Amino acid sequence: MTVVPDENYYRTINLQMQFVKIGAARPLTIEGRVTAATRQLITVEADFRREDGELIARAAAQQILMPKV
Secondary structure: OOOOOOOEEEEEEEEEEEEOOOOOOOOOEEEEEEEEEOOOEEEEEEEEEOOOOOEEEEEEEEEEEEEOO
């Protein structure tokens, strides 16, 4: 959301989740990043890690920008 212009909102048009390891009921650290952006499309990824830094899951998504009406 930090890269979405004020005059736009977005809709998620694609979401993929890859589970790498089993996670217990413990806190996770989530790090998200924008991997590409154009005037109409934003591609993002997020890593979900245990407290010890072990990767549990990775998400990838694409959002299309829409003008606010």
